[in-house]
Amino acid sequence: AQSVTQPDIHITVSEGASLELRCNYSYGATPYLFWYVQSPGQGLQLLLKYFSGDTLVQGIKGFEAEFKRSQSSFNLRKPSVHWSDAAEYFCAVGVKAGTALIFGKGTTLSVSS
Amino acid sequence: SAVISQKPSRDICQRGTSLTIQCQVDSQVTMMFWYRQQPGQSLTLIATANQGSEATYESGFVIDKFPISRPNLTFSTLTVSNMSPEDSSIYLCSVTGTNTGELFFGEGSRLTVL
Numbered sequence: 001a002q003s004v005t006q007p008d009i010h011i012t013v014s015e016g017a018s019l020e021l022r023c024n025y026s027y028g029a030t031p032y033l034f035w036y037v038q039s040p041g042q043g044l045q046l047l048l049k050y051f052s053g054d055t056l057v058q059g060i061k062g063f064e065a066e067f068k069r070s071q072s073s074f075n076l077r078k079p080s081v082h083w084s085d086a087a088e089y090f091c092a093v094g095v096k097a098g099t100a101l102i103f104g105k106g107t108t109l110s111v112s113s
Numbered sequence: 114s115a116v117i118s119q120k121p122s123r124d125i126c127q128r129g130t131s132l133t134i135q136c137q138v139d140s141q142v143t144m145m146f147w148y149r150q151q152p153g154q155s156l157t158l159i160a161t162a163n164q165g166s167e168a169t170y171e172s173g174f175v176i177d178k179f180p181i182s183r184p185n186l187t188f189s190t191l192t193v194s195n196m197s198p199e200d201s202s203i204y205l206c207s208v209t210g211t212n213t214g215e216l217f218f219g220e221g222s223r224l225t226v227l
Contacts, residue, residue: 032213032214032215034214034215034216042220043205043218043219043220043221044156044205044218046215046217049213049214049215051213051214090155090156092216094214096214097209097210097212097213097214098143098144098209098214099209099214100146100158100161100216101214101216102158103155103156103157104155105154105155106154106155
């Protein structure tokens, strides 16, 4: 069965600094990979997705992620963090379109001034 | 994308009672998914609801506790039965995108059981 690991429970980054959130997955084939963000009291918003093609994907709000098959990873990056990026970030994996996603435990991002 | 509306958005319930959460989608979808997000936790899949068939439950979730209805292609309900404080969670309805696999989520229903 597929699984998702987000090794970092909580990360604090200074405003303007770069960010990388880690995500590792376990699945025999190439999965569908996603990053979602959940702001306090808000629903889940899709940041970006990967299912084929270019392994570097661009998303909303200046985020990008890179799929690395050899490392079973799909890390999320942003070159310059804004205070409004403080939120909970979830990595998720699916085996094919139309199926439920498995979510990682999430990483809480705090942004310091 | 799909627009998903959930009702209620939040509720405070007494132990031993039941509550039904409604999920309305603005387009016809084959599969709908119900997730639970316990306080400070990630999302856990409760069940998959297909129109015209019984819902499929994940390990640890049973129909008697979480009965689901799926009367048509745009609507579903999840009932949380005989609630206890451990059922205090956000319950989320979701549907899939076209052929790229992403899920769209409602705003969630935040239940507090006293």
